[in-house]
Amino acid sequence: MDILEILSYGFIQRALLAGVLIAVLCSVLGVFLVLRRLSLIGDGLAHVTFGSTAIALAFKIYSAASLLVSLPVVLLASLGILRLTEKARLSGDAAIGIVSAVGIAAGIILASVGGGYNVDLLSYLFGNILSITREEVLIAAGLFCVVMLLLGLFFNDLLAITFNEELARVSGVQTRLISSVLVMLTALSVVLAMKLVGIMLISSLLILPAVSALQLARSFKACIGLAALQGCCSVVAGIFVSFITNLPTSAMIVLINLLFFGCACSLRRLLTPGNSN
Amino acid sequence: MKRRVILIVLTVIAMTVFVLAGCTTEKAKPSTKLQVVTTLFPLYDFARTIGGERAEVTMLLPPGMEPHSFEPKPNDIIRVSKAGLFIFTNRYMEPWAGSILKGIERKQLQVVDAGQGIAYMKAAAEDEHDHDHGDHHDDNHAGGMDPHIWLDFGNAALMADNIQAGFAAADPANATYYRANAATLKVRLTELDQRYRAGLQECATRTFLHGGHFTFGYLARRYGLEYRSLSGVSSESEPSAARMAAMVRQIRSSGVQYLFAEELLSPRLSETLAGETGVAVLKLHGAHNLGRDDFQQGTGFIGLMDQNLANLQKGLACRVK
Amino acid sequence: MSGEVVRTEQLGCCYREGCVLEDISFTVNAGDYVGIVGPNGSGKSTLVQALLGLVAISSGSARLFGSRCDGFNQWGRVGYLPQSLHLLNPIFPATVAETVGLGLLSLKRFPRRITRQDREKVDATLDTLGIYDIRAKLIGELSGGQQQRVLLARAMVNDPELLILDEPTAALDPETRERFYRMIAEINRSRGVTVLLVTHDTGVIGQHATRMLYLDKRMLFFGSFDDFCHSPEMSALFGEHSQHLMCHRH
C-alpha cells in the first residue's frame, strides 16, 4: 500500500489535518497542565460534557446545538476545578475527581428521570478521528488559531504562574485571570476536540507528549516544541500504522505516544550520568 | 475502551441512585399478572403480543442505549429476581444472562433462552473478503456466533414459539390464551416474510453495504442478498483506517447508490464513507433497542421491519409491486 | 530616591488558628537596609508576605511606596526572593535565563514579551552575580547555592527600589553566605536599593544592616544595630553573654 494511495482518501486527509492541529493544541496545553498537576482535567471535563449533553438531550437538543448547552457548563466546571484547588486547598486530581463525578451523576439521574434517550449518548458524545467532516476541519483550525493566539499572548504569564504562583503575583501577573484563561482554553479544546476525535485521544494527547518532552527538554520553549512535535508525529504515524496493520486508529496513536515516552525515558537515562545525585 | 471506563463509573453511581429511587418505582404496583422481564426489543415486542392483557412485560435495556455494551445494574438483577418470567435472546447476545441467573435463587422464575433450537450463523469476520487479514479477532462475547437471530423472520417465529412455551410454563392457567396470541404473531411474521420475499425479488443490485456493525447477516442469507458491514458483530470495536479504506473501495466497486446506517448510534462513520464515495445514507433498523420516543409511542417490531423493507427496496433499487 | 518605602500601622495578621502577627508599626526609608530577625515561627516570613499582599492583613494597614499593600500594583519597583528550597519543582524545564527573564514581567504590560534587550539585561544581571556560565542550565540541575543566586537574579533583574529577601542564606555554606551578605550590602550602598532581609543570623546581619527589626509575633525592637546591642530589653531577652557575642563578632 503506497503513501499516495493512502493519501488519496478524503477522510485520511481530513484526519491528518484536523488530527495534527488538535494534537499540537493538546500537547502544548498539556505541558502547562501536567506541570500544574491538572493532567486529568481532560477526562474530568469529558465527564462534565456527558452530564451537560444529557441535559441538552433531555430538552431534545441534538448535535450541534447541544454544544450551546455543554460549552458554558464545561467552562464553568473548569473554573470550578480551579476554585476548588484554591479555596478548598484540594489537590488538582481531587478537584477534578469531584467535578467529574458530579458531571456523571447528573447524566445518570437525568437518564433515569427522562426514561432513557432517543440515541446512544456516548456514541454521539465522542467522535472518531476517521470521521471528521470538512466543517469540522474548519472548527479544528479555528480552535487551533484561537488557542494558539491566546497561548502566545499570555505565554510568559503562563510560564510565570506555572513556575511559581507567588513569584508570578509579585511580578504583577494576575494569577487568577491567567489560571482561568488556561483552564478555559482547555475546556474549549476538550469539548470541541472530543466531538471530533474522541476522549481517549484527547486525554492521552494532553498527557503523553508533555511527559515525554519533560524527560528531554533543555528549556521551557524546547519542552513546548518537543511536545508539539511528538503530538504531531504520533497522529501522522498512528494513521499510517493503523492503515498498514489494520488496527483501530485512535488506539494506535495512543500506543505510538507511549512508545515515544518510552524512548524519551531511556534516552534521558543514556544522556544523564549514571550516578544519581 | 473509554466507554468501558465510563460505564463502570456509571454503574457505581447508578447503584446509589437506584437504591434511592429504584425501589420506590418498582414496588408501587403489586399486580397479580405474570411479570415478564425481557432484554432486547424484539423479545419485548413478542412477549408483549403473546402476553396480551394477562402479563406485564418490561424491557431491561433503557431506551436509546446501545445493547452490545449493556451490562445489568444491581437494580436490573432485582427486577429479574422479582419477575415470573425472564426472556433473553441468546448467550452470544447477552453473555451476562447466565451469570445473573446463577445469583438468583427463585424456583418459580421461568427462564427462556429465545434462541433455543435455532441454527446459528458463524459471526462473519468484518474483513473476511478483504486482503490484509491475519490480525486479531476479539469477538469476546460473541463466541464466534452471530447473535442477531431475530432478523431472520423464520428464526423470529421460532423465538415466538420459545417465548410462548415459557409463558405457558410460568402461567399454565392462561396457556391457551398465550398460544392463540403466539399463533397470531406467527401469522404476521409469515406475512412479513412474504412481503420481504416479494419485495426483494427484482432488484438492480443484490449487494447491501452497511456502515455499522455486522447486524443483518441472517436477513441477507434469507433473501439471498450480499451483505458487508464496516465493523464486526459487536458495535464496540472501532474500525481501522485500512478497514475504512477497504469499505470505500467496496462501495465504489459494487456501484451501490446507498449506504445503510444503524439505529441509535451516531452515523458519523457512515456519513464519512458516504461523503467519500458520493452515495446517500439510508437508515436500517437492527431493532436491538428503540429510542425513547419510539418506545413511548409503542412502535412494534413488524412496523420497523416494514420501514426497513422500504429502505432496502430504495437502496437496492428493487421493483416495487 | 527618598521618602518612605514601607510603612505599617498596627499591622496584624490573625486567622482562625490565632494571631501570627500583632500590632506591628514601623517605617522604612529609602536606602535603609533592614534585618528582620527573630526566633522560628515568629512571623518574619508572614510579615514580608503581608507587605507583598501574599497573605491577608486582618487589622491595621501596610503601605509600599505610599500605596496600600492589598491593592499594590507597582511591581516593577519591587524584587522578591522567597524562601526558596521547597519552591522549585525539580522537573520544571526552565533554564536559568528563562527563570530570570520572568523577573522582567513586572515592568511590562500585556502582552508581556521578552525582547532582545531583555535578554541582554538578563545576561548582565547573571554576569553581576557571577552565574553567567550556567545561564543555559535547567534550574532543577543546580545546587542550592546556585538556585539561590538565580532567584536573587530574578528579584534584581528589574532594578527594583525595594528588595525583599526571605531567608536567602538558608541553603548556603558559611563562606558563600558571607559573600552573599557582602553582595547585598554592596547593592544597598552603591545603588541605594532599600533592602528587607529576613534571617536568623542575627550576628552576621548586624554587620551590614542599618536597622534591625526583632520580631516575636509582636515587634520587640526596631532601630539601629548599635541600639540593638545596647538595648536592655534585648539583653534581657538574649542574656548579656549572647548579646555580646552577637554584637562583637568580628
Ligand SMILES: [Zn+2]
Ligand atoms: Zn448488534
